[in-house]
Amino acid sequence: MEKSGKNISLGLALIPFLVMIVAMTFVIIVFEGSPHIPILLGAVVAAFIAWTSGYSWGELEKFIYQGITKVLPAVVILIMVGLIISAWIGGGIVTTMIYYGLEIISPSYFLAAILIICAIVTLMMGSSWSTIGTVGVAGMGIGISMGIPPAMIAGAIVSGAFFGDKMSPLSDTTILASGIAGAKLSEHIKHMLYTTVPAFIIALIVYFIIGMKFADNSINRESIDAVMNGLQDNFLISPWLLLIPLAVLLLVFKKVPALPALTTGIILGFLADIFFQGGSIGEAVNALQGGYSIDSGNETVDSLLNQGGLESMMYTVSLAMVAMIFGGIMESTGMLTVIVEQVLKIARTGRSLCATTVVSSFLTNVITAEQYISIIIPGRMYANAYEDKNLHPKNLSRALEDGGTITSALVPWSTDAVFVFTTLGVSAWAYAPYAVLNYCVPVISIIFSLVGFSVIYTNKRKKEGVNEQEENVQ
Template sequence: MTRNDSPSPSPVGSTASTRKSASLIDALLPVVVLILLLALSVYLFGDDSSSGANQIALMLGGGLATLIGLKNGYRWADIEAGVTKGMSLTLGAFLILFSIGALIGTWLLAGTVPSMIYFGLQLLNPDLFYVSSCILCAVVALCIGSSWTVAATIGVALIGVATGMNLSPVITAGAIVSGAYFGDKLSPLSDTTNLAPAIAGADLFSHIRHMLWSTVPAFLVSLLLFTLLGLQDGGDFSPERLNQLTQGLEQHFALGWHLLLPLVITLGLALAKVPAFAAISIGAIVGGFWALLFQQQLIANLAAEGPTWQQNVMVIWQALYQGVSIDTGNSDLNDLVSGGGMGSMLGTVWLIMTAMYFGSVMETTGLLKRLVEGLIAAAHSGGRLIVTTIFTAFGVNVISADQYISVVMPARMFKGAYGERDLAPENLSRAIEDGGTVTSALIPWNTCGAYMHSVLGVGPLEYALYAFFNWLSPLVGIVCALFGWKVLKLPQAKAGLEQLQQRSTGNQNPASA
């Protein structure tokens, strides 16, 4: 995932000698209450739980953690400062979310997304659609290092193609998320892939090489499962329905390969490591210009008072903040070509804010640290320590609701324990990627899960079963740890790093050159 905030989540410094250390019951109580409230929210409200019910559960859980912190001697001012600091970590994500909403709106208006859907309907084989979607997203994410950008661009179009083919959007979302996170995890351009070894004390390319042992098997099994799903469920494919959709697209949009240029520009900027907010915002603006150049008839149909320059500006402006709503006379096609806008991201921002409130209070009051300390004490062997790290990274994802914190905090907490047991830092960096990076998209209130829901229109609780890579990767990592496979000791890691450095410099002898 590519975002532009610099994570440094640390509790507010303690100056009060009257503060008490949190007990295990103190630390567990808010977590247990939150889990019960979230379960009740899903039971009562179902798929609509993220529209407000989950936010209330997170606020109540954070309120309970605040009361426990006050009981233990923390001042309200300190807790408030910790929450403010935690919230600040997500400001970059909020900007990206709003820019992605704007991008989807202008790309729909410009015909960029409709063109991707149109060509996808004609080119993709329904039997191989799921596995093809996964591979496509993996390749692009590997090149640009951003699962978020892949989901917001190619992922949106693939969901539209799946709907047009009568294929499952839920399985398609699972394929998109699986591919996007595989590529993101192994890309040297990804910020989380750089962050994990930096904090654990490992070399970047040694870290990537070590991750292959859990990442590649999980991805290959995922591809096999998507292939089997596609062969078993090719969708209720109807040439008549396909013709209706393609004809509807041709009737309401000017279509062509040239309309994919905003996509090429955005992916090119991402590949050039332009910050995500800037790259996506530029893509949204280019989409607005493309709409003005190539979709004059559509803009005229959407304009309230005819095709004047003021109405042109208003339609594009509205696409940026409230998206587009196009009535084609076909309800299925309406769903494919309507949506977007910054306003569509407000619910996601609300969810992330309340989740960060809960996580920030837990960290500021020492409750999160108390949970992790108990886990370290229970890990008696190297393999168990790695397994504990994976579960802890996943747990921090659940509690703190932020992918970065799930990478930073376990790395900080466990780094000393790995050194004491003569385990190479690559074991730690791989474990926090297996448990933290890839599982973040499976949690509805996590920044990544909420983002994927807002972009793909499918909630994590729906696609989680089919996001095969995202739960197979930690499982493979656990198996490797328990059986001692590819668990590096410090001397092995140093030797491997020396070999890697020799290869990178060519290891040339000046006398023979």
């Protein structure tokens, strides 16, 4: 079916976005509500503008369904993460990691340690959500027990998880960005080292500095001991239980896809609940559905462990659906394209084009609340421009990830940010200032692009003898 609508002007294309932002400001900041209704309102306005521009309701329905289809893989992962959290809590895996973490990790270097751990795990798994839903949950428990503010802990977890998500050859966003840009996966990953490694080092230094105020002598050891005793009183703590997360990591290392690996983790956690912790099958099944529940008598222990389950992910699932209703209309009617095209007019040189791509990917995240669209739309829009300026495709693929993948968690109404809130209990408004890597990467990327560092041109450009200085003069 061909589109019957006409081209939509920039002024009209901006209206749904502006309506959504204004509504979001009132609902979230003033009324402390959720972002669902503001996004739906933006979708209604976008649909009305498209309808008055000549699109039929049948076409708009098709655009909505196409948008929702794109987020279905993420919905499946969400469900699996909800199940694995409850299974691993009930099976004692999370409590074992918290217990030994409290024994081994010092508060002074905890933030740096959790950054490194989450980065390594996500590099192996290829999924930031899987890491946040497992290691991240345990990390929150350890850090809170040490007296570290939840926002700082969540920021470090998000930084580590998204470093791995961005750099892992198993990550869907990494594969998507290289594919959209037409760059080899290996070249794409190597090229991202220029911007991502410096940001990681900066984050590591920042977390070491912040951690100095949480040295052992400033922490109430009695509260930590109370948490550890509460865990021991209600769970069998055993290093053997750590074999379960190791088994999942081994499967991923053997290049088993994320879904089968997570399913294995769920089954093993379920069995550990029954045979190690002595739980009943009925209670274990109910925990998978409604989340794990405990009344240990220790408020901190209860707050750490009463979570997980399929139902806990429904808020995020519904937001993902709503966001893609808005994103599907904006993308398929060309309104998002019109906005991006105007941004493209600013990019007159190869350097400014790379920087513009980073900004465009971030803005697409803000508008559509979905990192996949922030890679796909700018990737499609700018591919020809990169070719015209003889820029190597890996410049485009890196810029898409520097501005799209890494910044998604900073947008409070995005699916990534809401997933973090659902899983870790900390909103993006709170953890964003501490997600050091996530905002350092795009800043470094823009600076490097503007000065021409690591901006690579094709052999054709070299043969023609054209350089950046000549281009700037023109």
